[in-house]
Amino acid sequence: MVIVTTIRREVLTLPTAELGPDNPLPPLRPLDEAHRMDDRDREDLPRDMARQIGYEPLRSLLPTRVRDGYDRDRAPRELDALVIENDRLRATVLPALGGRIASLVHKPTDRELLYRNPVLQPANFALNGAWFSGGIEWNIGATGHTTLSCAPLHAARVPAPDGGEMLRLWEWERLRDLPFQVDLWLPDGSDFLHVGVRIRNPHEKPAPTYWWSNTAVPEQRRVLAPASEAWHYGYERRLRRVPVPSYDGVDRTYPLNSPYAADYFYEIPDARRRWIAALDADGHGLVHTSTDALRGRKLFVWGTGSGGRRWQEWLTEPGTGSYCEIQAGLARTQLEHIRLDPESEVSWLEAYGPLDAEAEGEWPAVVDRAEARLETALPRADLDAAYTAWKPYADTEPGEILATGSGWGALEVLRTDWKLPGTPFDESTLGEAQAPWAALLRSGVLPEPRRVRPPGETLVAPHWRDMLETAPATPLTEYHLGVSQWHAGDRAQAVRSWERALELAPSLWPLLRCLAVADQEAGNHERAADRYTEAFADLCHERRDAGESWTAATAALGREAVEALLRVRRVADARAVWEMLHPATRERGRFLLLQAELLLAEGRRDDAWAVFADGFEVADLREGAESIGRLWARLTDEPLPTRYDFRMRPETP
Incomplete structure (x- = not known):
C-alpha cells in the first residue's frame, strides 16, 4: 500500500x-x-x-x-x-x-x-x-x-x-x-x-x-x-x-x-x-x-x-x-x-x-x-x-x-504593484490596521479616526514618510510624521512635528508621551517627568472605558510615567500616577515589582520587602534582565531567592 x-x-x-x-x-x-x-x-x-x-x-x-x-x-x-x-x-x-x-x-x-x-x-x-x-x-x-x-x-x-x-x-x-x-x-x-x-x-x-x-x-x-x-x-x-x-x-x-x-x-x-x-x-x-x-x-x-x-x-x-x-x-x-x-x-x-x-x-x-x-x-x-x-x-x-497572515504585504504590493510569484499578498487581506495607510496611498490624506482611541501603528519607511510630509498637516498626520522622522534619525524635526500637532490635537497624551521620550533621550529628565505627568492625566481624562485598548494604553503609559518620576525622585507624583492605574493592572507582576521600587523610594523598606515575600511573577521579564536582582540587593544582603534568580552570566566582582 x-x-x-x-x-x-x-x-x-x-x-x-x-x-x-x-x-x-x-x-x-x-x-x-x-x-x-x-x-x-x-x-x-x-x-x-x-x-x-x-x-x-x-x-x-x-x-x-x-x-x-x-x-x-x-x-x-x-x-x-x-x-x-x-x-x-x-x-x-x-x-x-x-x-x-x-x-x-x-x-x-x-x-x-x-x-x-x-x-x-x-x-x-x-x-x-x-x-x-x-x-x-x-x-x-x-x-x-x-x-x-x-x-x-x-x-x-x-x-x-x-x-x-x-x-x-x-x-x-x-x-x-x-x-x-x-x-x-x-x-x-x-x-x-x-x-x-x-x-x-x-x-x-x-x-x-x-x-x-x-x-x-x-x-x-x-x-x-x-x-x-x-x-x-x-x-x-x-x-x-x-x-x-x-x-x-x-x-x-x-x-x-x-x-x-x-x-x-x-x-x-x-x-x-x-x-x-x-x-x-x-x-x-x-x-x-x-x-x-x-x-x-x-x-x-x-x-x-x-x-x-x-x-x-x-x-x-x-x-x-x-x-x-x-x-x-x-x-x-x-x-x-x-x-x-x-x-x-x-x-x-x-x-x-x-x-x-x-x-x-x-x-x-x-x-x-x-x-x-x-x-x-x-x-x-x-x-x-x-x-x-x-x-x-x-x-x-x-x-x-x-491560513491568513497580516495585510502589511498586501499594502506594500498595492503601493508598488510588485510581482512576487509564489507569494501572493492579496488585497483582500488588508485589515483595520492597514486601512488608514491604504487611504493615504489612494487619496493623499490620512483619515482621522471615527472614534477616540489610541493611535494606530506608524509606517516609517522612506516612501511612507514622504507621503506623510505631503499630506494635509492634521494632528494625527503630524503625530505619525514625527514618529517616522524620529525613526529616520531626524529627532529635531520629529519634535517640531509633535509640537505643531499639540496646538490642534483633540488627544494630547500620545504627543506628550513622544515628547517625553525625546526629553529623556536628550538628558532632560525633569521636563520628561513633567510631560509624562501631563500625558497620563490627559489619558485618564480621555479614556472612554476599561476596554482592552484603553487598559493597555493606561498600563503602558503609567509604567513609563512612574519610572520617569522615580528617576528624578518625585516620589509623591509617582504615587499619584500609581493610584490612577486600574486595580487589575496594579496586581500584575511587572507592576508589583514597580510597586516595591516605589515603596523603597518612599522609605517603606518593610513594605517593599513584603512585596517580595508575598511573591510575584514578572511575565514580560526581558532575556538577560537583572532588574529584580538589583532591587533585591538594595533591600537586603541575603542571597537572591531561586524564584527571582534569572541571571544568565557570572556575577561581576
Whole structure:
C-alpha cells in the first residue's frame, strides 16, 4: 500500500497563556538587545565577520509594536495546526504562531525528534517581546528572535517537486521590509522533512538580511558539528574563539557541562558539508543539514547555574524536561547581517530527520562517523539535487489557502504593484490596521479616526514618510510624521512635528508621551517627568472605558510615567500616577515589582520587602534582565531567592 504525503488541518490543545493586546505606545527608544558584542573583540575577528557585524545592525523596532500584554495564567486552549505527513514523518505546524513546527515525529520508531513544549507560555525573548520555546522556529529580520514569533503567517497548499504537495508559509517581514517563504514537503518514503526557504529584496537598494532556523532539542544530548573551533558568546557580551569540543578542561558539546548560558557558533570549514546533530547516549537523535548557502551552525545552552535552570522552568512546566537549541544561519554568527543586493533573492534547502550514530568517543572520530551515517541516510548530492528540483516550484502560485497572515504585504504590493510569484499578498487581506495607510496611498490624506482611541501603528519607511510630509498637516498626520522622522534619525524635526500637532490635537497624551521620550533621550529628565505627568492625566481624562485598548494604553503609559518620576525622585507624583492605574493592572507582576521600587523610594523598606515575600511573577521579564536582582540587593544582603534568580552570566566582582 502506497502512503502519499498529506496535509490536513488539526486542532492542538495546550495549556496556553493568552497573548493579550500589543503595547500601543510606539517603541521610540533604542533597541534593548542583549546580543551586542564588546568593541574590544572586533580587532581580532576575521575581516568579513567584522564587516558583517558592523553592517546595519537593527536600531529600532519600528514599525512593529511591542507585544507585552500576555500573562502567566495558562488554561487549555485550542490552537489551529497544519499537519504534513508521509509514511515516515509527521510534522505539526502552527501557522498563527510564526509557522512554528511544534512537533516532528519519526513514525517507524515513534520518536519525537524535537523538544516539544507541553505548554505555550509567552516570554520576553523576541525582538518585540512575546516568544515561546520549543520546536523549530524561523528567525528573520535582525539579531534575535523574530518579531513574527507569535504572529500569523499565510499558509497554502502548493505542488511539490515530486508530484505531491508542499505546505507553503509566507509573510512580509517589516523590520527590513522583505518578503519571505518557507516551503515544507516530505518526499515519498523520505525520513527527512525538506524545507525550502527564500528571502527576496524587491527594492532598488540593498537590504541587510538575517536568517536563523532554530531547533529545540532535549538537553540531555551531545551536539555534533564538523568543526574544531567555535566562536563563544555569552551574556558578558564577549565574542572569542574557543576550541571544540573542550576548553578550560570541559567538553562543551554536552549542554549540561556549561555553567552559564552561552552561544557556540561553529567554525565549519568552507568545503565541509553543513550539518549539526543532537544525539542521546544511545546515539539516537535529530540531524539538520542544508545546502551551503546556510553557512552557520550554533549550539545554545542555558547552563546549569540557578538562573539558567530558572529560565527553563519559566518557559515550560517544572519537571517536564529541559532543552538546548541547535541552529543554522546565513552568517557564521548571529551578530552579523549580510547584504542582499537590490532586486535579488537568497534561497537554500534544509532537511530535518533522524540520525543513529555513536555519540560517545573522541571528537574527530565521532564527527566523521556521524557524517558518514548522514551521507548514507541523505547524500549531499541528493540534497543539492532536491534544491535544484525545488527552485522552479518556489514560484508556483498557491492552491488552497489554509491560513491568513497580516495585510502589511498586501499594502506594500498595492503601493508598488510588485510581482512576487509564489507569494501572493492579496488585497483582500488588508485589515483595520492597514486601512488608514491604504487611504493615504489612494487619496493623499490620512483619515482621522471615527472614534477616540489610541493611535494606530506608524509606517516609517522612506516612501511612507514622504507621503506623510505631503499630506494635509492634521494632528494625527503630524503625530505619525514625527514618529517616522524620529525613526529616520531626524529627532529635531520629529519634535517640531509633535509640537505643531499639540496646538490642534483633540488627544494630547500620545504627543506628550513622544515628547517625553525625546526629553529623556536628550538628558532632560525633569521636563520628561513633567510631560509624562501631563500625558497620563490627559489619558485618564480621555479614556472612554476599561476596554482592552484603553487598559493597555493606561498600563503602558503609567509604567513609563512612574519610572520617569522615580528617576528624578518625585516620589509623591509617582504615587499619584500609581493610584490612577486600574486595580487589575496594579496586581500584575511587572507592576508589583514597580510597586516595591516605589515603596523603597518612599522609605517603606518593610513594605517593599513584603512585596517580595508575598511573591510575584514578572511575565514580560526581558532575556538577560537583572532588574529584580538589583532591587533585591538594595533591600537586603541575603542571597537572591531561586524564584527571582534569572541571571544568565557570572556575577561581576
